[in-house]
Amino acid sequence: MKESWVIPPVANAEFVCQMEDILELYTRPYNPDYPLVCFDESSKQLISEVRKPLLAEPGQVERYDYEYQREGVCNLFMMFEPLVGWRHVEVTDQRTQIDYAQQIKYLVDECYPHAQKIQLAQDNLNTHVRASLYKAFLPNEARRILDKIQFHHTPKHGSWLNMAEIELSVLNRQCTRPGVLLTKMF
Template sequence: MIGNLLIAGHGWMVSVSALCAVPVRLTAAQRRQLTKIARGYTSPYRDRLRARIVLDADDDYPNAAIARRQHVSVDVVRKWRGRFAAEGMHGLGDRKRSGRPPRFTPVQQTQVKALACELPATSGVPLSRWSSAELADEAVTAGVVASISGSTVRRWLRRDALKPWQYRSWIAPRAADFARRAAVVLDLYNGVFDSQPLGEDDYVLCSDEKTSIQARCRCHPTLPPEQARLTRVEHEYERGGALSYLAAWDVHRGKVFGRCEPRTGIAPFALVEQAMTIEPYASTRRVFWIVDNGSSHRGQAAVDRMATTWPTATLIHTPIHASWLNQCEIYFSVLQRKVVTPNDFYDLADIEARLEAFQNHYNLAARPFNRRYTKHDLDLPLKRLAAHHSGPPAATA
């Protein structure tokens, strides 16, 4: 019978049924690519198998022979041979699969996310913050879902960047004239005062106090880092007292100067005298001192005292709870990271020497901070905060 007819070809016997197989002809580039995949040790097994099937098909092996060579069924050979003949290299990839049917509806997902956006006390749960597992338990208790895992909840929340287990503190401005006083400070940073640009003989200084820098003498010396080992600092220490560091930052020149005092108060505010007796501040037209509302320079009394002692100096207070407006705080953050932490000083003299040395070192490469925040940028959060406190608009009759 015709189905049993055998013919000779390439040194083996081929059945007539093999002649019906889809022909495969590879280009030189395709053969190099498939050979690389078939011989690659890092290639997935399924990719190596499919590449070998196509290579054998290009060598005119029948499907049955390819199945024996690759230890698979004829149907598998026929499948990948046909896909390559129809689609080329793209046909050797997996088809998109529908996957397992979803267990949860979009409404249930939205309800769980809405639950995460509420404080636990709203649901009567004695917690301060939600975790993924606790949200999963509450979703089951509230009847939103029959059962759900904490990992599924976390995956849903991650899509919308929701992290109810994290928090950050904030404080609302209390001063009635917050916007006006903040605008004065921000204008000075941008070279403007009373709607007039500052001159070349006008200077802006930010001053602040870093209190209670303790001398903690470690019971054992600090060990330097080594390979696969961090710096080691002894946990136990002996207290050697504390100092306060007073500093002033020249906003537009990018220079800092300061001094250490045993305590804060009106007398230690002699930092003003230290600055106003050196150039260029001693002979300039105006020097604006931006300070917070600390006890040593609070209120109108401090303003009058400054004007009486130094007629060219003008004291500008930041609003209450707005120390972030003082650029000296930025320098203090650098000081905290690079000098004070970890606290490892022998005594108060060591603290004073280290702070003075760092101040001189910092001034060698210091430059003004790239601060572009203006009073117009402040308007948006203030308006949003005002709308939040005023509540939703009342319904009209």
């Protein structure tokens, strides 16, 4: 098996500029009026068990057969405020610009209604654009939401700098492996 790595471009001014912006953002002191929120998303395959698991017995854990049936995919949106340890995960059927816009509106209106400006760290995914809000909402509503956010993008090939991506990685390893979450039982 061949291992692969994300190797940042050599001497790339754009990469360094965006990396320094994200790192500077992470070193700011906590300010509830300007909360730092990291945002990311991840697709997850949904499966169902084909055979009933063997129940746990003394000295033996519950056992699942390796065979499963595919049941489509869903999307996990992760919002993470690292300086206070707050996180929110929303599961949606898909990941479109409209879904992204609805999550950003939720962030502004429900999670941080009193914030002056949310410092939003996110990657450069094709749905993570301001225009997504204009697709989802009337222009005055899109502008109202956007006025509450200052966007900070991780560099291309540097999404590992987004703490929400790290949170999703932990969630996937601990909670969404087959047989734990997002599976349908008989």
